[in-house]
Amino acid sequence: MIHFELIAPVGEILRRNAGLHPEKLAFEDRTRSVSYRELDIETQNLASQLTALGLRKGQAVAIFLPNSVNWVVACLATVRAGGVAVPVSIESTEAELDYRVADADCAILIAPQEKRAMAEALLLRSGRSTMIVTPGETHFQTPGQEVSPFEDDQDIDRPAYIVYTSGTTGQPKGVLLSTRSMLWVTASCWAPIAGLSENDVVLNTLPLYHSYALNIAVLSIIATGASEYIMEKFSTSHATELLRTGRFTFMPGVPTVFHYFLSSCQSSGEKLLSSVRLCVSAGAILPGPLNSEFETFFGVPLLDGYGITETSTMVTMNWPGQWRIAGSCGLPLPGLTVRLVDPKTGLDVPAGAEGELICKGPNLMQGYHNKPDETQKAVVDGWYHTGDLARCDPNGFLTITGRLKELIIRGGQNIAPAEVEETILLVETIMDCAVIGMPHAMLGEVPVACVVLKASASFDQVALIDHCRARLSAYKVPDRIFVVDEIPRTGSGKILRVKLRERLPAA
Structure with missing residues (x-):
């Protein structure tokens, strides 16, 4: 069931692939491609260069690149050198980049x-001594086909990745993940359940800085020996163009991707997935009607799963075949233990009742970087408390029903309300602010801000939106802003977001 042979050091996996199928395509983007032999050489040479620049074992390297072959090379080279890869969205603002580089204490920034x-x-401005490494026009400058002297890191249990995830405090938390925990998901989910193998050609629509993509679109590709085309950004027109080639057999995405793609193809009448054997969705809840409509139109299974960064992505997954429950995120992965508990008592809830989903297994994070108190709150006696509510049917199928946490998930992108609130409160005319998620037909949720103005202050929505755009990634910018008389709060000052949502006009 679990493909333990796929769990190995990154260097060992790349050398194995280079030996078994040296000329086979590993990764491709719009500008270049690499075979498995070339990927092995490039990552070794870049790892050697990083070491020569002074990178020591356990030091962090920020990967601040667009989706590309270079992104993959930079990440894998960092791990081979014994460093810790820190993915950063290429769309990050200066403040967002600065926070991650500082928090992870990055020795090198690849941009x-x-x-x-x-x-x-x-x-x-910060006075840090972080060094910057920049690729050449198409790839990192490596000395031909000769491999530089280099010692591969073999420790698959050390922290090898710090993946930042938004939290309810407003400050993103760096999740410490090991190569073993990440590849355990490959070995227990993507290989045995989704059937990912060396025979697959994957069309990746996901941003690589997400844990979901890092897992399925980078590490699982090399572990299984598959091939992949990396889209720099998802666009329906580009995906349509690529799928017309008939090359691809496997497509991961978030629900928004499948919504846009289905709508486009229904309009044109073109069924483009004739070569695709499977699509998988994670990152946000996949609506049952969308799942059913997609499979009916294309005749291709669309498997939904539930995952979080703190568990190296996946917790549950639907298996191929007819035994699936509409709207369910499937069954727990083999080897992973899942419970539903009463958030107040910590006791298991009765069958069919709603409870907080907690889990334990080999894919669990090693903690939050530099946040021991946060780690202690999240992981109790080895159980990670997800903050998500779920129900379980008599056959073990789980359905996510809500969130204890206040994250807004916009098209698969996590948004911490407090981070947006802190940005808005920098405007001197704003006295109070609260950000909530509102339903959206395509994106699932979008952030909406409610502001209380200071006495006699005028309201300029355009200026406030521009203020947010200058300081936040585009997906975090409020979709709408409402002026309200007050923000409802508890006696201790916590925002009553449910009450606030009830006061706003329907979307």
């Missing part, structure tokens, strides 16, 4: 040429 000036400016 594209067009972002180098921005990176240099923020490092100069």
